Amino acid sequence: MEKFTRLTAIVAPLDRPNVDTDAIIPKQFLKSIRRTGFGANLFDAWRYLDQGEPGMDPGQRRPNPDFVLNQPRYQGARILLARENFGCGSSREHAVWALADYGFRAVIAPSFADIFYNNSFKNGLLPIRLDAALVDRLFRAVAATPGYRLTIDLPAQTLETPEGEVIPFDIDPFRKHCLVEGLDEIDLTLQHADEIRAYEERRRREAPWLFTAPPETAGRPAAEGRS
Amino acid sequence: MIPRHGNPRQGQEGGSGMAARTLYDKLWDAHVVRTDDNGTALLYIDRHLVHEVTSPQAFEGLRLAGRRPWRPDSVLAVPDHNVPTTDRSAGIQDPVSRLQVETLDRNCEAFGILEFTMDDPRQGIVHVIGPEEGATLPGMTVVCGDSHTSTHGAFGALAFGIGTSEVEHVLATQCLLQKKSRNLLLRVDGRLGEGVFAKDIALALIGTIGTAGGTGCTIEFGGEAIRALSMEGRMTLCNMSIEAGARAGLVAVDETTVEYLEGRPFAPRGELWDRAVADWFELHSDEDALFDREVVLDAGCLAPQVTWGTSPEMVVAVTEVVPDPAEEADPVRRSGMERALAYMDLRPGTAITDIHLDRVFIGSCTNSRIEDLRAAAAVIRGRRVAEGIRQALVVPGSGLVKAQAEAEGLDRVFRAAGFEWREPGCSMCLAMNADRLEPGERCASTSNRNFEGRQGQGGRTHLVSPTMAAAAAIAGHFVDVRTF
Numbered sequence: 001m002e003k004f005t006r007l008t009a010i011v012a013p014l015d016r017p018n019v020d021t022d023a024i025i026p027k028q029f030l031k032s033i034r035r036t037g038f039g040a041n042l043f044d045a046w047r048y049l050d051q052g053e054p055g056m057d058p059g060q061r062r063p064n065p066d067f068v069l070n071q072p073r074y075q076g077a078r079i080l081l082a083r084e085n086f087g088c089g090s091s092r093e094h095a096v097w098a099l100a101d102y103g104f105r106a107v108i109a110p111s112f113a114d115i116f117y118n119n120s121f122k123n124g125l126l127p128i129r130l131d132a133a134l135v136d137r138l139f140r141a142v143a144a145t146p147g148y149r150l151t152i153d154l155p156a157q158t159l160e161t162p163e164g165e166v167i168p169f170d171i172d173p174f175r176k177h178c179l180v181e182g183l184d185e186i187d188l189t190l191q192h193a194d195e196i197r198a199y200e201e202r203r204r205r206e207a208p209w210l211f212t213a214p215p216e217t218a219g220r221p222a223a224e225g226r227s
Numbered sequence: 228m229i230p231r232h233g234n235p236r237q238g239q240e241g242g243s244g245m246a247a248r249t250l251y252d253k254l255w256d257a258h259v260v261r262t263d264d265n266g267t268a269l270l271y272i273d274r275h276l277v278h279e280v281t282s283p284q285a286f287e288g289l290r291l292a293g294r295r296p297w298r299p300d301s302v303l304a305v306p307d308h309n310v311p312t313t314d315r316s317a318g319i320q321d322p323v324s325r326l327q328v329e330t331l332d333r334n335c336e337a338f339g340i341l342e343f344t345m346d347d348p349r350q351g352i353v354h355v356i357g358p359e360e361g362a363t364l365p366g367m368t369v370v371c372g373d374s375h376t377s378t379h380g381a382f383g384a385l386a387f388g389i390g391t392s393e394v395e396h397v398l399a400t401q402c403l404l405q406k407k408s409r410n411l412l413l414r415v416d417g418r419l420g421e422g423v424f425a426k427d428i429a430l431a432l433i434g435t436i437g438t439a440g441g442t443g444c445t446i447e448f449g450g451e452a453i454r455a456l457s458m459e460g461r462m463t464l465c466n467m468s469i470e471a472g473a474r475a476g477l478v479a480v481d482e483t484t485v486e487y488l489e490g491r492p493f494a495p496r497g498e499l500w501d502r503a504v505a506d507w508f509e510l511h512s513d514e515d516a517l518f519d520r521e522v523v524l525d526a527g528c529l530a531p532q533v534t535w536g537t538s539p540e541m542v543v544a545v546t547e548v549v550p551d552p553a554e555e556a557d558p559v560r561r562s563g564m565e566r567a568l569a570y571m572d573l574r575p576g577t578a579i580t581d582i583h584l585d586r587v588f589i590g591s592c593t594n595s596r597i598e599d600l601r602a603a604a605a606v607i608r609g610r611r612v613a614e615g616i617r618q619a620l621v622v623p624g625s626g627l628v629k630a631q632a633e634a635e636g637l638d639r640v641f642r643a644a645g646f647e648w649r650e651p652g653c654s655m656c657l658a659m660n661a662d663r664l665e666p667g668e669r670c671a672s673t674s675n676r677n678f679e680g681r682q683g684q685g686g687r688t689h690l691v692s693p694t695m696a697a698a699a700a701i702a703g704h705f706v707d708v709r710t711f
Contacts, residue, residue, distance in 0.1 A: 017563050018438055018538050022678045027659045031309065031323040033283035033330050035391075045680045051666075052684075054323055083559055085439040088472065089676060090657075091374040092281065093390035111439055114474050115374060115388055122392035172406070174267045185392075186292070189400040192261060192269060196297075196402055199260045199271055209495035209503040210273045210367060213300035 002124040003182035007105055008151040009078035012068055013142045019082060020089035021116060025098040029054055038094055039101030043069065069102075073146045081138055082109040086127075087116025096123045106152055108159075110135050121175045122185070126154060128169050154180055247513035249410045250477050251445040254385035254510070258368050260402055270405045272397050273367040274384075277304040277340070278353045279331040280659070281372030285395035286334040296338050297401040303362050304335050304342040307352045308659045312622050312649035315345060324660065351625020351651040354378040354592035358462065359627055361491025365480045365507040370397055375592045375675065377468040381461035382488070383480040383510040385445075388469065409519040411444040411473065412512075415452035417527040422709035424602070425460035426594060426673070426692035428452070428524065429467035430532035434542040436522060441473030444520070447512060448478050452526035458487040459598035466593045467675055470539040479511035531708055533579050534677045534690040536567035541677075543579060545695065545707045551575035570679055571687050572667075580705050582689065585668040587612075587619040587700040588682070589646075591656035594673035594693045595624030600632045603697040604640040606708060612645035613703030619646040620662065622654040646700070658683045671699040 029041045031054060044052040047069060049062040063070045069077070080099065086109040087095060096119045099107065105125060110132040112120075120127045130138075141161070142148045151160040154176060159167040178185060189196075204211050248256070260269040282304070289295065296302065309324035319325035328345060335342035343350045349360065354375050357363040363379040369386035370376060372394040379386035393403055415428055433440070446468050448461070456464070461478045468476030478484075485504055488494045495503045530544035541564070543550065552564035552575065568575065573582070589595070589603050600623060612619045621641050623629035629651055632638055638648045655662040656674035664670055664686025673696050674681075677688040691699070698708040 015562075016566065017559050018540075020538075020676070020678045022657075022676065022681050026680055026684070027657050030280050030659065031321075031327050033287070033327055035284045035287075045684055085442070085472070088438055089374065089469075089678060091372060091376075091388040091390055093284075093372075093392060096390070111442060113439070113472060114442055115390060119390035119392065122390065172267070173265050174263065174404075185404060186294070186396055186399045189269060189396065189402055189404065193400075195261050196269070196271070196400065200401075203271070207366065207503075207506065209364065209499050211300075212493075212495060212499070 001122070001182045001184065004105065004124055004126050004154050004179045006151070006153050007078065008149055009105070010074060010076050011079045011081050011138070011142050011148050011150050012074040012077035013081045013139050014068060015083065015139060017083040018085045018088055021087055021092050021095035022089055024087070024095035025092065026052065028052065030092060030094050035097055036101060038098035039103065042098040042102045043067070076103070078103050078105050079150055079152070080104050080107045081135065081142060082107055083135070084110045084132065086112050088113040091115045093119045093123070096120050096125050100125050108135065108138065121179060124179065124182070126152065126179060128152070128159070130167070130169060134167065247515035247517070249512040249516040249518060250383065250447055250479055250510060251385065251408070251410055252516070254366065254368070255407055257366065258385070266406055268405050268407065269402045270368060271402055272370050273301060274357070274362060274369040275302045275397050276353050276357050276362070276369065276371035276376070277302055277331070277394070278308060278371070278373060279306040279327045280308045281391050282334065282394055283327065283330045284391045285372070285398060286338070288395040289398055294399045296340065296398045299339040301401065302340045302398070303357065303360070304331060304340050305350055305353050305356055306331055306345055308653045308657065310345050310350070310650070310652040311660055312652050312654050312662055315650060321661070348626040348630070351628065352592045352595065352653055354462070354466065355596060355624030355628065358382065358458070359491070359625055361488050361494035364488065364494065364503070365484060365510050370403065374469045375466050377474065377476045378462050378466040378592055380465040380468065380475050380477040381458060382484055383477065383507065385475060385477070387474040408445045408474070409443055410517070411441055411446045412518040412521045413446055413448050413524065414450035414521060415448065415524045415526050416450050417452060417525050418455060419452055419526045419529065420709070422694060423529050423531055424692045424694065425456055425463040427529050427532045428526070429464050429470070430534065430539065430542045430690060431524060431529055432522070433467065433471045433539045434532070435524070436471055438470060438538055438540045439472045441468060441471040444473045445475040445477060446471065446473045448476060449512070453478060454481065457598055458483060459596040462596065463593055467539070470675055480507045531692060531695050533695065533705055534688070535571065535573060535579070536564065537570055537677055537679050538563070538567070539675070539677060539690060541567055542690070545579050545705060547579060549573050549575055549577045549579070580707065583615060583669070583704040584671050584699055585615070585617050586664060586670040587616060587696050588622070588655040588670055588672040588674065589620065589693055589696050590622030590624070590654050591674035592624065592653070593675045595622060595628065597628050597631050599673065599693040600628070600637050601635070603693040604637045606694050606697040606711065607644040607646070607701055608640050610644055610701045612700045615703045616700055617668070619700040620649060620655060621646050622649045622662070623651050625651045644701070655682050657681060671696045671705065
């Protein structure tokens with residue numbers, strides 16, 4: 001995973017609450033079996049005037065000039081400023097892949113939906129929760145200042161405004177550690193494989209019904225079976 | 228903190244001297260493998276459900292890292308999002324959808340995972356077949372790369388949706404890194420009136436606390452009205468926990484739970500069944516357990532609910548009118564309402580019963596079980612779909628639900644009324660297959676999300692219960708099913 005330490009970037013404002021993951025990446029693009037290439041269809045229904053389908057050439061699409069990401073002043077934005085309950089709805093990680101593939105590395109909002117928040121950290125996208133009044137103030141500042149940039153310092157857990165104001169933010173220390181170091185969580189978990197096996201053995205005794213395989217899988221050979 | 232009232236099984240708490248715990252606390256405690264210094268726990272996962280949309284990248288990740296599933300026999304897979312609901316003998320026409328389903332088939336074959344393939348009579352929506360097979364059991368942790376995994380909490384299981392990276396994590400380690408949520412109790416007192424269902428409780432709850440009201444929480448549903456619900460009703464309710472922002476919903480185990488599970492293919496048998504049942508009856512919140520928050524609804528006051536906007540919290544009773552943004556004080560909410568009304572092409576003050584429809588969809592992991600189909604069929608029996616309705620669709624939740632409905636003659640009732648009777652799958656809930664709304668079309672839907680474009684770009688969704696959808700199909704507009 002890409003490390004996140006310090007970032008100075010243009011901020012794009014998405015001024016609506018309850019932005020759901022269906023809006024972030026519509027369902028027709030979820031048919032891909034890859035992790036990449038979703039950026040072209042980020043916010044597809046809002047970003048384009050024509051109806052988007054997989055495989056379309058983005059150069060041939062009709063962009064919606066009113067949509068914020070299509071406005072010249074927000075080109076190159078890597079920080080998204082959003083309202084409450086950002087990322088609600090479907091668990092689709094494609095939403096995070098789309099934001100990251102487009103170029104966003106951070107989303108600032110008063111609140112995030114739980115699954116989206118989790119998914120972000122697995123993909124090097126930093127979700128920052130800030131007080132609603134503060135977010136409101138940032139919206140006004142971004143609107144008033146073309147080229148408005150923020151500096152995010154994750155190790156220091158701060159945002160810095162162009163005026164030099166330093167805004168602290170909270171983040172879970174474990175998530176921060178993984179993001180700053182770019183760690184693979186599966187590797188970390190597998191360091192505790194013995195504890196997982198010990199737990200399993202105990203549970204097999206206590207609650208054996210949790211481990212009874214359906215008849216069809218019992219003894220079924222696997223072409224790529226477990227070690 | 229608020230002490231729990233109205234416990235269904237008082238005085239049965241074990242562990243003398245142990246602090247009173249909620250059902251969520253008990254499920255959590257039983258699955259913690261280890262906890263680090265800052266409270267991040269490694270949580271063991273008993274059942275992993277997999278579908279074709281959120282798993283390909285996880286399997287690819289496993290392969291790239293040279294890893295294998297930790298416990299393939301804990302996984303049950305099924306294609307549901309992309310599958311056609313019309314004749315399947317020719318396979319899937321859309322090559323992109325077909326590749327995704329074939330990729331699931333190949334991954335399950337390669338890693339020794341049980342899959343109900345598209346032509347299996349047990350195929351269906353993952354959240355319908357898990358319980359139907361008894362693959363969801365009380366006391367389990369259940370995850371799936373799908374937010375509506377909350378459905379399985381109806382069985383006193385801790386069940387929640389995860390992203391694809393977490394799907395890979397569970398495949399590789401049988402565990403997830405988690406922080407504990409807060410406990411929210413929704414108590415529904417009294418009894419539901421005639422024509423009012425679990426779906427209406429869910430929508431009324433979301434209307435009350437908002438789509439972010441349960442964020443960071445696990446919701447336990449309790450109270451007289453919940454105890455009176457069938458398992459189907461409890462699944463509908465838990466299913467929509469996520470629409471209230473809560474990753475997981477829970478209902479305590481009782482006789483209804485146990486009766487539903489007995490004899491199901493994955494359920495234990497014989498002596499093991501007896502041991503399991505004894506254990507399951509401990510799966511309820513202790514009498515003095517503390518909740519971080521409690522919300523109370525009176526079932527007797529609930530009317531059938533209809534959403535009018537583009538978020539499930541934009542909901543009113545069928546007897547009401549479309550609300551006026553001008554009366555909303557909060558500017559962010561007000562602009563959200565204005566945007567929603569523009570998208571939905573509705574005017575403030577319009578009576579809900581004056582909203583006319585183009586299509587009706589009865590299906591989805593929220594409302595496609597046998598009881599839902601029975602309730603809808605009872606409304607339409609001997610009646611005809613209104614002239615103005617372009618399509619009325621019934622999509623059973625699974626092959627077994629479909630077979631049961633056909634054995635009861637429900638398919639004939641639907642067909643005689645002018646409904647299309649389809650093969651099982653997610654269908655028009657999210658329109659990943661060929662079933663979708665055209666731009667501007669308005670649909671009464673028993674599904675769970677009315678987001679912009681959810682059922683097809685430009686489509687307009689009103690969420691309702693199965694009987695309300697059925698009645699709307701007959702009338703051509705919304706009607707109060709209680710007086711229909």
